[in-house]
Each structure stands twice: as structure tokens, then as C-alpha cells.
Amino acid sequence: MTFSIVGRDARTGDLGVAVASKFLAVGALVPFVQGGVGAVATQSYVNPTFGPEGLRLLSSGLDAQAVSAHFQATDPGIAQRQFGLVSASGGSATFTGSGCHAWAGGYAAPDVAIQGNILAGPGVVTAMRAAWEAGTDLPLPRRLLAALMAGDAAGGDRRGRQSAALLCAGPGRGYGGLTDDWVNLRADDHAAPCAELARLLDVHDLLFTRPETTRPLTPEQLDWLRALLIRQGYAAALPAGPWDTDTETAAWALYGTENLEERWVPGGQVDPVALAYLQQRYGAEG
Template identity: 80%
Template sequence: MTFSIVGRDPRTGDVGVAVASKFLAVGALVPFVRGGVGAVATQSFVNPTFGPVGLDRLAQGHAPAQVRAQFEAEDAGIVQRQFGLVDASGRSATFTGPGCHAWAGGVAAENVAIQGNILTGPEVVDAMLAAWEAEVGAALPWRLLRALQAGDAAGGDRRGRQSAALLCAGPGRGYGGLTDDWVNLRADDHADPCGELERLLGVFDLLFGRPETTREFTVEELGWLRRTLVKQGYAPALPDGPWEPATEAAAWALYGTENLEERWVPGGQVDPVALAYLRRQFGT
């Protein structure tokens, strides 16, 4: 009833899971990640304990293949289960029990494990692997999403679509750099859940992405910003001329209202992505 991809970015050590299903809120049960440890997808008559237990065992140094063997030995319902694991060093494993509904199967390679059940056929897994390999160099959330979308386009869950989720973690990737938890997006009940995930990930990148480049405001841009800050009520009036503390305080308040704190740059510098968004929001 589900197809998923578990992956690791070898450049950064980030780990994540993308999953879709004809099932309500699949993100509540299938994906588990832990920065610096690994990622797990557990599905098909899902045993949700495989997530935290699997991550604990990976953290203790067990290889994914060992964890797979332990689950096979310990779980009385293993014939109906399916899961995939990747650890922080890129080792992977996938498992499909013989009691999973057809078509069911998966593939594991360095840094990735892909699995699915009640699929239209093996072409779903094949398409996901091809997309994963084609997106080398992309940020992990987008690479996982493109693979998930490829599986969906190849047929996906043969019963239809309902939900999808994307969960990623990486060292210092979380909000303000204070946690490893990074992307956590879900489309719990949607006609096009993979498409909705793409929209949400675009919004996420805007609001929580960090500046890749910065520069000084031009004279025209600074004039526009000050007029906007006054018009929107962030200051009663602002002076002309170079950047100064009153403009900085008002601009910081605007960024807070728009949830752009991660893209804030002090001292009269600006992230062009944030500026483009603000000009769309408030007019040029």
C-alpha cells in the first residue's frame, strides 16, 4: 500500500525518507530519521516500533543488514512487513516479506533503499532508482522528492493516491542551527500528495533556507523598503540616506512577521531571495 525511498547525501551526511501511499497520513507511521545515525521506512502492515528500535540499533553500531536480520528473527508478523534502512555511513538494506501484497519488492544500494507494495509493478521501483541516480548533486530533500515523484508517475500505489511525506535530518540543519531535525513535511489527505509536497518544499526553502549570496541594498531598493516599512506600520517615518538603526529595527520586525528570520542579514545587507519575495508581497 506504500512506496518509499530512504537515502543519504554522501556530501553532507544528511539522511531522509520520502513516502507516498493510498493511506491517510502515511507520514505519521512510516518515516523515521535521526541526524548522524540514519533513516528507516517501515510499511506494509506497518510495525511502527521498527523506526525507533532500528535507529537505536544503528546508533549502537549495528549495520543495516544486522538490523534487518534482527527484525526477521524477532517479529512474528514479519512475513507481511516491509522496511528499508540507511545508516550514517551509507550502508543500506531493504526487506519485503513473502506475505506482502503484490506487486511488492525493493532494491538497496550504497546510500539508498527503495521499497514498495501493492504497486502497479517493478517499474515503480526502477523509476525511483533511476531518478535518484539522475539527481546526484541535488539537495537531499529534492533528490528524495524527485525519486518519489518518478515512482508516482510510473504507476505508484495501484489503488491510487492519498498522502505523502518527506522527513530529513542533518548536522545543524534544523531551525537556527540548533537541532539536526530539518525538513518535516506532510500531505495527509490530498488528491495529488506528491505535487503538494513539491509546493510545500518550495515554501520551506523560501522561509527556512539560508542565504547563499548577500549584497548591499541599492539606493532604489532601500528607498522602496523604507516606504514599505512606513506604509505597513513598522515605523512612523524613516530617514533618507545610508542604512541606520531605525531602518534595521523596522526591517527586522517585517522579517519576523513574514517568517523570514533565517534569511535575515543585518547591517544593510540583503538576501536577494528574501528581497524578491518581499517585493512580490508588497509591490514594487
């Protein structure tokens, strides 16, 4: 009923799961990720205890194959189950029970496990593998999403489309750098859920990615920003000339309204991505 990819970025240690299905809110049941521990996708007559239990067993020191063996030995319904998992060290496992509906199967290699059932055919897994292997330069969320979209384009769930989800964690990747929980996006009931997930990831990257580069505002951009802050009611008046504390206070309030806190840079510096967004939203030149 579902196709998924569990992956690890060997460069950064980031972990994640991307999944799609003709099933309501697949993200509520299939993906489980814990930074520094591992990632699990549990599907096909899903046993949702595999997620937290798999992460617990990985945390206790079991490798991916040992966790897979434990599930197979202890779940009486294992013949209808399917799962994939990757550990923080890159070990992986995928399992497809003999009672899963055709086409069902998977692929596992270091840092990745791909699996699906009720698929259009084995070409879905093949396409996902090719996209994963081609995406080594992408950040993990983008790499997982590229693989998911490749599987969708290859036919995906042969019953149709309904939902998709992307869940990722990485060291200090979360909001404010205070948590490992990074990307948690879901399209729960949508005609094109993978495309909707891509749109949501674009919004996520705008709002929650920290600046890669910064630079000073030009005098023209500073004039534009001050005029915007006055026009939008963040200040009654602002002085001309160099950056000042009143402008900073008003600009910080604007960034908070727009949920751009993660892209905030104090002292008259600016993240070009945030500036471009504000200029597009409010209209500007310079």
C-alpha cells in the first residue's frame, strides 16, 4: 500500500524517511526518526510499534540486521509486514513478508533502505534507487524527496495517490539549533501529495534554514527597508543614515511576523534569501 525510502547522509549523519501511499495521513504511521540513533519505516498492515521499538533497539546497540531479525522472530503477523531501517552508523535492512500484496519488494545498501508494496512494479524501487544514488550532493531531505518523486513517476502505489510525508533529523538541525528534529512535513490527503511535499519543503527551507551567506544592506536597500517598516506600522519614523537600534528593533519585529527568525542577521547585515523574499512579497527594487 506504500513506498518509502529510509536514508542516512554519510557526510553529516543526518537521518530520514520519505514515504507516499494511497492511504490517509501515511506520515502518522510509517516514518520514525531519532537523531544519532536511526530511522525506521514500517508499512503494509503496519505495525506502528516497530518505529519506537526499532529506535529503542538501535539505541541499545543492536545493528540494523539484528533489529530486523528481532521483528521477524517476535511479530506473529510478520508475513504481512514490510519495513526498512537504517542505523546511525549506516547499517541497513529491508524486509518484505511473504503475505504482502504484489508487487512488493525492496533494496538495501549502506545508508539506505527502499521498500514498497502494491506497487506498479519493480521499476518503482529501481527508479528510487537510481535517484538516491544520483543525489549524493543534495541535502538529505532533498535527496529523499527526489527518490520518492522518482518512485511516484515510475508508477508508485498502483491504487493511486493520497498522502506523503518527509521526516528528518540531524545534529542541531532543528529550530534555533536546540533540537535534532529537523524536517517534519506531511501532505495528508492530496491529489498530488509528492508535489505538495516538494512545495512544503521549499517553504520549510525558506523559513527554517539559517543563512549560508550574509552581506551588508546597501544604502538603497536600507532606505527601502525603512520605508517598508514605516508603511507596515513597525515604526512611526526612522532616521536616515547608518543602521541604528530603532531600525533593528522594527526589522526584528517584521522578521518575526514573517516567521523569518532563523534567517535574521543583526547589525545591518542581511541574508540575501530573506531579502529576496521580502522584496518579492512587498515589492522593491535595489
